[in-house]
Amino acid sequence: MLGANGPTGRRLVHQALVRGHQVQALTRHPETFPLCDDRLQVIAGDATNPAVIDTAVAATDAVICTIGTAFTRHPVQVYSASARLLVQAMSGHGKRRLVVVTSGGVDTTHRPQGIAGRLSRSVLRNRIGKTVYDDMEAMEAVVWASDLDWTVVRPPGLTEEPGTDYAIAPERIQDPFMSRDDLAAALLDQLQDHRYVRKVAAVATPGLRVSGWYMFHREVLKR
Numbered sequence: 001m002l003g004a005n006g007p008t009g010r011r012l013v014h015q016a017l018v019r020g021h022q023v024q025a026l027t028r029h030p031e032t033f034p035l036c037d038d039r040l041q042v043i044a045g046d047a048t049n050p051a052v053i054d055t056a057v058a059a060t061d062a063v064i065c066t067i068g069t070a071f072t073r074h075p076v077q078v079y080s081a082s083a084r085l086l087v088q089a090m091s092g093h094g095k096r097r098l099v100v101v102t103s104g105g106v107d108t109t110h111r112p113q114g115i116a117g118r119l120s121r122s123v124l125r126n127r128i129g130k131t132v133y134d135d136m137e138a139m140e141a142v143v144w145a146s147d148l149d150w151t152v153v154r155p156p157g158l159t160e161e162p163g164t165d166y167a168i169a170p171e172r173i174q175d176p177f178m179s180r181d182d183l184a185a186a187l188l189d190q191l192q193d194h195r196y197v198r199k200v201a202a203v204a205t206p207g208l209r210v211s212g213w214y215m216f217h218r219e220v221l222k223r
């Protein structure tokens with residue numbers, strides 16, 4: 001798993017262990033990784049390092065990538081660079097199943113409803129988060145062009161609320177938020193669910209509501 005030490009990644013690793021999986025968790029900061037288990041191997045390294053990705057991929061059957069980075073005015077490359085290395089390493093090692101997380105914000109055909117939705121699209125996608133979303137699009141293009149059994153998972157705004165259950169659908173879901181617990185469950189389910197192989201899956205937690213200010217404060221200003 002890439003991005004294993006992030007807020008979604010930690011939940012993902014925990015849930016994977018509960019389900020009985022063997023887990024290889026990649027992080028640049030293994031000293032801060034909070035989980036420990038006989039079936040967990042923590043791999044230290046940067047996902048833009050070809051040798052690190054090659055070693056991590058060789059040790060696993062399937063890859064789930066929740067890598068993320070802060071909004072910045074500077075160009076972002078970590079999504080697409082890690083995807084390129086993953087595709088190369090997985091093809092070389094004969095590994096097929098790749099599940100990557102991007103965002104509902106990269107769906108350029110989506111016309112958000114309401115003033116808040118349209119404002120959020122124009123400010124987040126086209127200004128504050130432009131370089132991040134641009135690189136998520138580049139990541140998707142890399143994954144789509146591969147021969148792997150890939151799934152691109154696009155969640156909306158992520159929250160710390162407890163998971164309830166998630167909705168999944170091709171391309172788009174209108175619900176604006178998703179619990180990270182639910183995202184972790186949805187990602188793990190993809191390892192058994194082949195409906196979205198070589199497809200984009202939109203996911204969300206139906207009915208979850210948090211204030212726009214909460215999201216802005218917690219998920220944008222934190223970054």
Ligand SMILES: NC(=O)c1ccc[n+]([C@@H]2O[C@H](COP(=O)([O-])OP(=O)(O)OC[C@H]3O[C@@H](n4cnc5c(N)ncnc54)[C@H](OP(=O)(O)O)[C@@H]3O)[C@@H](O)[C@H]2O)c1
Pocket residue numbers: 002003004005006007008009026027028029030045046047048065066067068069078101102103104155156157158159180219
């Ligand atoms: N926040 C939202 O509302 C939102 C909405 C839609 C989609 N998403 C996407 O959902 C996913 C999960 O988001 P999140 O907020 O739970 O996590 P996150 O805060 O974006 O963090 C993910 C982790 O990626 C790792 N990472 C970053 N650069 C790396 C590199 N070069 N090499 C290795 N690891 C690297 C970091 O771990 P280490 O520092 O330990 O290496 C980080 O903890 C991300 O892909 C994000 O872009 C987020």
